Amino acid sequence: MSVSIPKDLVGDVPDDSIPALVGVRLLKTDSSTAIFGNYENGDREIRFSPLIPFTHGLHYGVWVRGRRVGSFEIPAVNATDRPELTSVYPSGDTLPENLLKIHLYFSRSMREGQSGKYVTLLKNGKDTVSGAFLDLQPELWNADRTKLTLWLDPGRIKRDLQPNQRLGTPMQRGSQYKIMVSQDWQDTRGAHLSKSFEKSFVTTGKDNLSPVPTRWKLGIPKKATSQRLIIIFGESLDYGLLQEVFSIKNASGATVSGKWSTVMEETQCAFEPEHPWQPGKYVLQIENRLEDLAGNSLKRPFDRDIRSKRPVRTEGRYTEIAFQIP
Amino acid sequence: MKKIYFLMVALAGLMLLANTTRTTRGKYGMVVGTPAIKSISGLAFGPDGVLLVGDSKSATVFAIDTKDATASQTAPVEIKNLDQKIAALLGTEVQNITIQDIAVNPASKSIYCAVQHSDGTPVILKIDGDKIQPVNTKNVAFSSLALNNAPAEDAKDKRGNSVRVAAISDIGFADGKVLVSGLAGQEFASTFRSIPFPFSDKQDQATLEIYHAAHGKYETLAPIRTFTTAEIKGKKYLVASYTCTPLVLFPMDELKPGTHVKGRTVAEMGSGNSPVDMVTMTKGGESFLMMANSARPVFKVKYKSIEAYQGSLTTPVEENFATAGVDFVSLPVTNVVQLDKLDDTRMVLLQRRSNGSLDLWISSERYL
Numbered sequence: 001m002s003v004s005i006p007k008d009l010v011g012d013v014p015d016d017s018i019p020a021l022v023g024v025r026l027l028k029t030d031s032s033t034a035i036f037g038n039y040e041n042g043d044r045e046i047r048f049s050p051l052i053p054f055t056h057g058l059h060y061g062v063w064v065r066g067r068r069v070g071s072f073e074i075p076a077v078n079a080t081d082r083p084e085l086t087s088v089y090p091s092g093d094t095l096p097e098n099l100l101k102i103h104l105y106f107s108r109s110m111r112e113g114q115s116g117k118y119v120t121l122l123k124n125g126k127d128t129v130s131g132a133f134l135d136l137q138p139e140l141w142n143a144d145r146t147k148l149t150l151w152l153d154p155g156r157i158k159r160d161l162q163p164n165q166r167l168g169t170p171m172q173r174g175s176q177y178k179i180m181v182s183q184d185w186q187d188t189r190g191a192h193l194s195k196s197f198e199k200s201f202v203t204t205g206k207d208n209l210s211p212v213p214t215r216w217k218l219g220i221p222k223k224a225t226s227q228r229l230i231i232i233f234g235e236s237l238d239y240g241l242l243q244e245v246f247s248i249k250n251a252s253g254a255t256v257s258g259k260w261s262t263v264m265e266e267t268q269c270a271f272e273p274e275h276p277w278q279p280g281k282y283v284l285q286i287e288n289r290l291e292d293l294a295g296n297s298l299k300r301p302f303d304r305d306i307r308s309k310r311p312v313r314t315e316g317r318y319t320e321i322a323f324q325i326p
Numbered sequence: 327m328k329k330i331y332f333l334m335v336a337l338a339g340l341m342l343l344a345n346t347t348r349t350t351r352g353k354y355g356m357v358v359g360t361p362a363i364k365s366i367s368g369l370a371f372g373p374d375g376v377l378l379v380g381d382s383k384s385a386t387v388f389a390i391d392t393k394d395a396t397a398s399q400t401a402p403v404e405i406k407n408l409d410q411k412i413a414a415l416l417g418t419e420v421q422n423i424t425i426q427d428i429a430v431n432p433a434s435k436s437i438y439c440a441v442q443h444s445d446g447t448p449v450i451l452k453i454d455g456d457k458i459q460p461v462n463t464k465n466v467a468f469s470s471l472a473l474n475n476a477p478a479e480d481a482k483d484k485r486g487n488s489v490r491v492a493a494i495s496d497i498g499f500a501d502g503k504v505l506v507s508g509l510a511g512q513e514f515a516s517t518f519r520s521i522p523f524p525f526s527d528k529q530d531q532a533t534l535e536i537y538h539a540a541h542g543k544y545e546t547l548a549p550i551r552t553f554t555t556a557e558i559k560g561k562k563y564l565v566a567s568y569t570c571t572p573l574v575l576f577p578m579d580e581l582k583p584g585t586h587v588k589g590r591t592v593a594e595m596g597s598g599n600s601p602v603d604m605v606t607m608t609k610g611g612e613s614f615l616m617m618a619n620s621a622r623p624v625f626k627v628k629y630k631s632i633e634a635y636q637g638s639l640t641t642p643v644e645e646n647f648a649t650a651g652v653d654f655v656s657l658p659v660t661n662v663v664q665l666d667k668l669d670d671t672r673m674v675l676l677q678r679r680s681n682g683s684l685d686l687w688i689s690s691e692r693y694l
Contacts, residue, residue: 055417238512
């Protein structure tokens with residue numbers, strides 16, 4: 001946004017004198033500070049673009065040669081046009097006590113650095129678990145600030161680290177928990193969430209084991225159809241990573257194009273091909289960075305006991321599962 | 327009063343366009359243009375006043391020639407209510423801005439400050455004495471390096487790259503290399519890159535996964551939160567603090583592309599706390615690690631104690647780490663949200679005082 005100041009208010013001024021003679025200020029008790037921005041000297045007007053957008057709901061004044069010549073208001077945000085928290089993952093209602101990550105999806109770009117204020121974990125309907133989430137600066141947002149990943153404090157989850165010993169794990173098995181997101185959270189324009197959000201779940205025991213793809217089951221589609229290929233994991237896996245780690249190659253090694261989706265509380269993935277399946281051999285390629293809900297990846301468990309003789313599960317970048325469309 | 331005619335023109339997206347106007351490469355392979363900075367997670371300085379900007383949203387490091395390479399005539403001073411002063415200069419209220427990072431230009435000793443507006447617009451300001459000025463990022467000499475070194479397979483948009491969540495947790499410069507630590511929202515792992523500067527076309531960068539042995543019992547993989555570099559007994563080290571609080575040392579010469587380096591845990595800095603910034607200071611031939619914390623005062627650790635402690639970490643430590651680790655001193659300075667090195671003995675601190683005021687001030691050498 002920028003504001004145009006007609007030349008007849010300013011008179012003829014050389015480019016380099018504009019900032020000395022013309023200024024836009026925030027209208028408040030002490031309006032002595034000209035705000036930072038760039039001036040463009042046009043034929044009939046001087047256009048001022050502030051470094052950051054003018055703020056909704058605030059009043060600004062235009063000063064020329066030390067005299068206020070006008071003012072304007074940036075209208076407040078339309079209160080009916082509000083952002084929503086559209087989904088929260090994991091979507092299941094039974095989660096391991098060492099759950100590592102929560103993904104929040106919003107309908108609009110949200111303000112950063114606010115999660116500590118607005119997201120709380122409640123135990124048994126009454127006690128707020130303090131310090132449950134890791135306070136990260138910067139927070140883990142996607143580029144357009146519509147998806148946020150929160151980590152439950154890994155120092156408290158990792159066995160024998162000081163936070164784990166002093167404070168214990170954020171969650172304990174066999175308890176009821178609620179993730180609560182306050183309505184006060186604002187989007188980048190300053191509009192609040194349309195409503196507050198609650199997700200309830202119960203906790204089961206610790207999951208310290210890496211997912212094992214050889215135990216997964218595949219639902220094989222019929223040839224010459226666009227039926228979905230189903231991958232059944234037998235446990236819920238991390239939603240964020242499920243979006244990224246799979247691909248299907250045909251016999252010649254080319255990637256089969258199509259759409260992936262996550263179903264049944266992230267215990268299954270489905271792949272719908274763009275073109276009907278041709279009979280033949282295929283390979284499901286999985287990046288080994290895929291994790292379950294407790295941060296155990298295909299490569300290694302979240303916490304690996306180095307005294308254990310068991311080797312790191314998988315080396316390399318990918319695990320492959322071959323299948324055939326008859 | 328004469329009624330003013332004004333016109334709002336939407337310029338959204340304009341600053342996201344990199345309009346490189348000239349392609350002749352100047353000093354450090356820079357070209358003149360407008361760097362498309364989408365966010366600022368961290369600031370650091372390279373040689374000759376080159377400002378390094380870590381941009382999480384575009385997964386890019388920008389190097390901008392500030393032309394600010396000679397000693398400033400104005401000594402740094404205390405600025406009370408820095409956030410309110412900046413908000414006024416940007417024409418908004420204090421709740422709409424966040425100070426993301428501060429960095430001292432070692433060439434001029436001016437303080438650079440990254441500010442983010444609530445809509446995400448990033449701004450770089452320069453503080454000289456008590457004077458705050460915007461840093462021009464239009465038509466400046468700059469170069470950049472995209473950190474997304476994912477192979478082609480990864481870069482393919484399976485269900486939209488836009489859901490990818492990642493952040494640059496810290497950025498630094500040492501021995502001709504830009505050091506960048508990163509976090510990925512999806513996986514619990516560490517990426518640490520050591521990128522030669524000037525940036526080369528072939529993007530010769532080291533991507534490392536780092537393991538650290540906590541306790542000698544459990545080996546863990548965790549992301550770095552903040553780091554600094556130091557020399558211990560003539561050897562260069564990366565001193566890193568982790569999202570799960572341990573302080574870990576890595577020999578710099580082992581950080582090579584594609585390698586897995588096992589670090590040495592030298593201390594745990596307390597539960598319910600996370601390190602904010604770390605710097606290495608020197609006084610009277612002795613060096614110190616100074617560390618600002620989210621929930622603790624500023625810690626001072628003697629590198630001598632780290633040296634002494636290192637020997638014992640060549641074998642797994644059996645005792646409880648809650649009490650083990652190097653000794654550190656808590657300084658009577660709390661709620662420091664930003665910290666950088668002004669010179670060998672003085673630091674620039676941004677501190678939330680007990681009266682709520684966010685003040686920028688310079689520490690004297692008596693803190694060492």
